[in-house]
Amino acid sequence: MRKPMIAGNWKLNKTIAEACELSSDLSKCLANFEEVDIVIAPVFTSLTAVAATIKNTPIKLAAQNCYPEESGAFTGEVSPLMLKDAGCEYVIIGHSERRQLLEETDSFINQKMIKTLEAGLKPILCIGETLQERENDEMLNVLATQIKGGLANLSATQMSDVVIAYEPVWAIGTGKTATDEQAQEAHSFIRGLLQGMFTQEVAFATRILYGGSVKPTNVDGLMAQADIDGALVGGASLKAEDFIRLVRFEKA
Ligand code: 13P
Numbered sequence: 001m002r003k004p005m006i007a008g009n010w011k012l013n014k015t016i017a018e019a020c021e022l023s024s025d026l027s028k029c030l031a032n033f034e035e036v037d038i039v040i041a042p043v044f045t046s047l048t049a050v051a052a053t054i055k056n057t058p059i060k061l062a063a064q065n066c067y068p069e070e071s072g073a074f075t076g077e078v079s080p081l082m083l084k085d086a087g088c089e090y091v092i093i094g095h096s097e098r099r100q101l102l103e104e105t106d107s108f109i110n111q112k113m114i115k116t117l118e119a120g121l122k123p124i125l126c127i128g129e130t131l132q133e134r135e136n137d138e139m140l141n142v143l144a145t146q147i148k149g150g151l152a153n154l155s156a157t158q159m160s161d162v163v164i165a166y167e168p169v170w171a172i173g174t175g176k177t178a179t180d181e182q183a184q185e186a187h188s189f190i191r192g193l194l195q196g197m198f199t200q201e202v203a204f205a206t207r208i209l210y211g212g213s214v215k216p217t218n219v220d221g222l223m224a225q226a227d228i229d230g231a232l233v234g235g236a237s238l239k240a241e242d243f244i245r246l247v248r249f250e251k252a
Helices: 016-029 044-053 080-085 096-101 106-118 131-135 139-150 180-197 200-205 219-223 240-247
Strands: 005-009 037-041 059-063 090-093 122-127 163-166 207-211 230-233
Touching: 005 090, 005 207, 005 240, 016 037, 016 044, 016 059, 016 240, 037 090, 044 059, 080 106, 090 106, 106 122, 106 139, 122 139, 131 139, 139 180, 163 180, 180 200, 180 207, 180 219, 219 230, 230 240
Parallel strands: 005 037, 005 230, 037 059, 059 090, 090 122, 122 163, 163 207, 207 230
Antiparallel strands: none
């Protein structure tokens, strides 16, 4: 069975001291919690300091982005190898904020996926439709394009290290969560795409997280859906109490 994952995307928040305070609080409260994969993604500058606070706990470290080269003349960028060196196990790739604000394309995202896997890190590939795309009935096409583009040239073996996050753009930071049914419909469609691209085994084994205004008040219903294997959380991951409640979800 797929082990649930609750991942906190801290986005552009928290100084090193603030990040360490939050990760230390999480470490204390979740020290022996093994039922769920717990992941936190601070900003680059906090990674090594946070890595020290979660050492010997089940909490795993993620970066929010990477550049698809190992090293070289790429001013301002950080490579997957460097993220691994800083203590990361996961990297969030293709977040909608980067797709929109920095115009990241599926082929650039695909390069990041490949380099991340080559470095021995596990990518969390984010996909999701905008409100306009949903209203124009383009949702399934958009999801298919993003999945096919993002996962192009990956092998079935590599897929065992890949996590997908379905994050409808209209639900991010808006307080408007997809309903349990809307999220399940998208997740089931994505799993079908994985079966078409790879194998039934890959489709069954790949974790698909939901993201977009996940809160203590709605996590239990979402996690009860057959194809929802976890959550990628922004706002509610910035407060220890809320994030711990998400990690300790109870299927409704
Ligand atoms: P919110 O939980 O703040 O809506 O953000 C979701 C998200 O973008 C996680 O990557």
